[in-house]
Amino acid sequence: MEYGLKDLRTSLDNIDSAIVYLLAERFRLTHKVGVYKKQHHLKPVDSSREAAQLERISELAAKSGLDPAFARKVLQLIIDEVVEHHKKLIAS
């Protein structure tokens, strides 16, 4: 494999590592949100917050050169996982 490809893959792996650590920290924070929701008897889903998040991320993606539809897909995957965590926490 040419140096160029190997070099690109090293950068991709570094970026993926950064994303994993950010996601780990993100779920630490959403766990706190879940605890708050449980304590305050709030629903696991907050549709207006979710819509605002998706809208914000679409705009940011467009500015940074990332496909906004793809950015929304990633955020939706994350939000769906968070909601599952919240549901389990609230039910526990």
Add this chain to the structure above:
Amino acid sequence: MEYGLKDLRTSLDNIDSAIVYLLAERFRLTHKVGVYKKQHHLKPVDSSREAAQLERISELAAKSGLDPAFARKVLQLIIDEVVEHHKKLIAS
């Protein structure tokens, strides 16, 4: 809304912004990988590389406290998008 929840959401938005910028940069890099693949008549998918990426990310997720299955799901979504980009680029 209590300060605590608003504060957590500000942190979540910041993390999401960081992830968007990392993804934007990641697709800039995979575009270069796509150009390389086209020039060298390589397939858009590299199964052994893909398996290695998923394995690496699972281990990293476990270490950082992120659900490895979820980390794989996110990476698979990214890889699938990259492969679509590669296919279009190679066909162009």
